[in-house]
Amino acid sequence: MFEHTFIGLDVHAVNVVGHALSPGTGEISAHTMAADPAMVLEWVRRFEPPLKVVYESGPTGFVLARHLRAAGIDCVVAASSKLLRAPGDRIKTDRRDARVLAEMLAVGSVTEVRIPDPDEEALRDLSRLRSGAAKDLAHARQQVNAVLLRHGIRYPKDTRWTQEHRQWLIAQRFSEPALQFTYEADVEQAELLAAKLSRIDKQVAATAAACRYASVIDALMCLRGIQLTTAFGLAVEIGDWTRFTGSSIGSYLGLVPSEESSGQSRHQGPITKAGNTYARKLLIEAAWVHRRPYTRPGDRLLRQLDLVAPATRIRALEGNHRLHRKWEHFDERHKMPVKANAAIARELAGWCWSLAAPLQQGERMNAA
Template identity: 50%
Template sequence: MFSERTSVGLDVHARTTTAWALDGETGEVYSERLDAETHNVLVWVATLPQPAAVAYEAGPTGFALARALDGMGVRCVVAAPSKMERPAGDRIKTDKRDAKRLAKLLRMDELPEVRVPTLAEEAARDLVRGRDDVRRDLARARNRVSKLLLRQGRVWRGGSGWTYIHHEWLRKQRFTDTDTQFAFDNGLEEVLTLETMRDRFDARITTTAARPEWSPVVLRLACLRGIDTLSALGLAVEVGDWQRFTGATIGACLGLVPSEHSSGPNRTLGPITKTGNSHARRLLVEASWQHYKPYRGPGATLRRRMELTPRHVRLRADLGNRRLHQRWENFLVRKKNTNVAAVAVARELAGWCWSLAVMED
């Protein structure tokens, strides 16, 4: 329950912060438009009647302000904006009104709170998401080069693309028009640069995943098919504290459960909610497709990963791999759409990841 004397709402932007505070004892209201520098916000909060509690919405400004407030002994709640209700008739939105609303909801303990990641978690998230950005950029760059060649009537027919042999073929391409040659050379150079960046990210992720704070969870998650070191570290840093969930709730937190609109006797289920962490959701859906293939025991790569974990973890992971493939078979027998089946398997995969992450040694 709210126990502080002053409740403070902050509407935080990149360059300015609008603050609104209410003294619960005297009813006095404090309002100020501040520079967004963290130091200025801390100084203003320190002038208010203490003890105080502060709330602001999660967004692109990150969690530096929350950590600074906690460091000075002020409780800070970072609210989830997607879960905050707004009256349908409220058609006026200003920074001051938003700050006032946050302060009042904080006093009523009605703010849906998000977990503030640790500095180590946030740094690892930056690393994993940076690698994902490079992956997307590389896919777009490769697509541009391929389509340029296609417009010139040149198609690679030597097997899989973007292999060493394919790269050798690309380097030999020459065009009579100098402008076309210039565009092709720059496009190929971009591909090679991004591939180098991706390899550097992969090496760094492997090093980070071996650190003591990540290694136990990464090794356990990597015992499941479709989850390698990159995916395991991504799930570990995006979920953070696995103890917050249960096997039944983690799928809902990651937006892998159906949306619902029910009233009276009518119950209507729709597409998945897609709430929560989109990065973790993508990793799980991609991994779920690996369970489509028959499973007759761990292969050589998966066996090497399993050997790094305790026996009870290996047994649990093997049971999960068998169960997830069986789920795929059940969906195929029922002639379910494969995309729908992949999401359903991903939801169950999230539960198996949770069960491995929270297992005791």
């Protein structure tokens, strides 16, 4: 191990700062270069192999890591949330960050991030595009409702954003020209975003049916609260389900309780919220559905269950019953719904794993 040269890279959009450390000889080398993978590779190759390179996960993505790996360089991406930093360290520069990464890599303290291939990353981008469009649409609709509420106008029915509600919105008139223009612009924005979301949903459906995760998506949709966009998001965000176990996937998604223990005292707090934020959000939203009454699958679930293998069907039905009974147990104990939902989401992650991991493992065995 100490024969390696460990290289830490502080990667930015414009430049890259490198720090090379050889624990065996104590040699240190630092260099600043343009953010060009070819230039970084040229500098890394100045050192005698074996080499190991690390940089921190962030907005620059995985292009550099893929380029170095394609050239035969052992490159890993460090999880930024897992990097250690001394409480008294108040000086932060690019050179110090690169040096810290090299030192942590040398002692084996780097928590690696799985590097997706370009196809998998493209699927993630599509899923996150859908999430962003849904958020923008919700904000635009709230803006329309807020304008009406400020001027004492309320839609007489409970169900909104139907065709009837849209016609009612168009018919509203204000005496002030500036206000009328503002209102019409808000309504137009909401309609445009709704059309955009509809186009994205069609693309997600077509992509989900043809991508490598099609079987996993079908299996996940057998659980209550998980429909196409949620199943697609979970499948592409997790990627390789076989790298987890039923208990460890909850920790990866930040769904386990935080803990502060010292001596004889032990205190558990809210969930850690570490790991994949988007996948955690999808599971927390889906977990609320399991609180609703459940005796048998609905029509949508029945159609979905017919698309999967018997073993997957049996496992999904058991999961739906178990998760609902867990909610009933929490309600009987009058547990706070938010805390109960976090616990249900953690169990739901385990049930998702139990459906997806065997499928991926079987596909790999068949391919081999």
